[in-house]
Amino acid sequence: MTEPLPEPPTEPLSGDPRTDSAGVCPAEVFDGASARRHGVMVRGDAAALIIDGPDAIAATVAWSAIERIDTWPDAILLGRSGRPGWRLKLPLDAPAAILDRLPRQPRFGRLIDRFGYFKSLACLALASSLIVAAVIKAPGWLAPHIPTAWENGMSDDAVGDLAENTCHTPASDAALASLVARLDRDAAAQHLPPVHVELLKLDLVNAVALPGGRVLVFDGLLHQIRSPDALAGVIGHEIGHVRLHHVMQAVLRQYGLSLLLGGYRSNVTSAMGQMTALRFTREAETDADSWSRARLAAANLSPLPTAGFLASLESENGGPQMGIAAYLDSHPDPFARALAFRAVFDPSRAYDQALDRNAWSAIVNACADDVKAKPWTPFFG
């Protein structure tokens, strides 16, 4: 401790009062048994702190048994090991024979004090960055190895079964099933569990992939999109998310981050939160598009309508509309995506149609025809 030393006003001959032969100074002791304050005189020698006072209080305490509790604006507070509640209040200008032998003041904790604040800060920040990096990277490595059965359980947790809010007519179910079968043709051969594509009665332009191999196409998107081939492109993209394990990656990433951020509170998140919180990385979006293009080509479907749909999102005048915002939020940069779809168009090829007119209208009108389906209302208003 290097407290500023007050200039001694008197006794110029004795010099520094801290180093005079006596080296005694007044202090206060609380014995830990009662709240009574005891005035004492203290001095220090090489081995111990010597406390002179009433018999019950007087003591010689070895330096190794002295604990430095705190430095107050008006005193240094000392404790004594093995004597809880025992306190000695030492003046800030106590003799050097005492001050120089006191242990160091604990500041940030034993470990941090030992290495110094800034060195510890740098090490801890580095370690934390490594942990964050691992949490962000690990889902990519882990996701393909998670059994699909676990994923099914998560889906039920996240959004409920939504049975009341999805639209089903015999014709629309058949049409969707045949479209999915054409896009996801290899699934059966590779013994992959089927992807369930359903229509959600919700007037927003969006489509989402959920845990458990579920894809939801919002009713609003069906009215924005004008061609069954574009619908195939959009659904292909979402199935791509499922088949490339992006959903599991996003779940793991979200879970890891919530753990990191002390987030045991996050299990209160609403269904809507769960749906929008499952964000895929840009990389995953690009990969899902590639998957979709490959499957469109394999099914002999034209990529142009999908490109047209994506381009139409960008060219809306005066900024995005309320309904489209959701899709753009989860699928950014539609113009670049449109270009990528246009680039694989082969003018010399005779493409098939994704759906005939009856099947297409069955899908578009499914939510109007299915009288039992209720609009999904996740929030107030």
Add this chain to the structure above:
Amino acid sequence: MADQAIDFEFDGSLKAYTAVVLPGFILTVATLGLYRFWNTTRIRRYLWSRTIFMGDRLEWTGTGRELFLGALAALILVLVPISLANFAIRQIALHGYRWVAVALSVAELLVFYALVGAAVMRALRYRLSRTQWRGIRGGSVDPGVRFGLAYAWKNALAMVTLGIALPWAMVSLWNQRWRAMSFGSLQFSAHGRARGLGLPFLLCYLAPVIAIGMVALLIWSGMTLTYFGYEPRTPLEWILIRLPAAFAFLFVIALIMTAYYASFFRQMVSNMALGGMRFRFNASAIDWMELFLGDVLLMVVTLGLGSMFLSYRHWTFHIRFFQIDGQIDTDDLNQSTTPAPAQGEGLLDAFDMGAL
């Protein structure tokens, strides 16, 4: 000692506090939050040590390690079992046993409440046991089990009676909690009554009615703009249009709740005593409202960074309005014989309820 003023004084400053809390806050960020237990300890050491009672400073003797171990224990012993129980109940519900699941959920809720109650009690006990003055500390011999059960059934009763029993439940729980506490050789007494809380609580009870009115205002404020030809084009605009009404709504509700809480707190404190000392707390609803609005404003303006100053604000608020009448004979105040709990307010921290 009767000639001495026996109110609390506070001689800390925001500047000195910042010098204590800021390095700790930076460490907390750098450790992804882990250091916060140690930082909490640093904050308390500062606040306690700048609080003077009868010429001597308070001392916080708790450690970061205690808080950390407490939180860890709560995580393993309570939150993990609760998550597992939640999962099991959901599976039971999914397999069609709906009523079994409902019954189990109710049982789980009661257990959860009992745990929260025990946590409230144990946190108070921990804080008293780590608060030292002239070498004397506080504490309790009560492990909090019975209080936890009382907390569960009294809150359940308040729920079943649609809140009518809530003031009574809050008052009796406050008394039960504080009567179990002691400082040194002196036992706290608490004789708060629910009488007199009726009117403020009635207003609280009417809050939902007022809320419905405010919600109508909320919708109406959106419709008016639409009527004048202004259509919200993005979700953000949709929200912005309703923002003023939403703020008015929250303000009125908060004011009503605060008025009740202010009179509850005032009455509880003024019916407490320790030895020859009687306590008073004279903050009005407006004072509390200023505190809370200040908190909110501070958080918003500083984008959450101001959270590190909340402890300072709340501690000085309580010191400012807390008064003591009577006297204490320090020669008769002897050391506490209560067992000192080994670790900190883990459960409470886990439930995110620790105020300081």
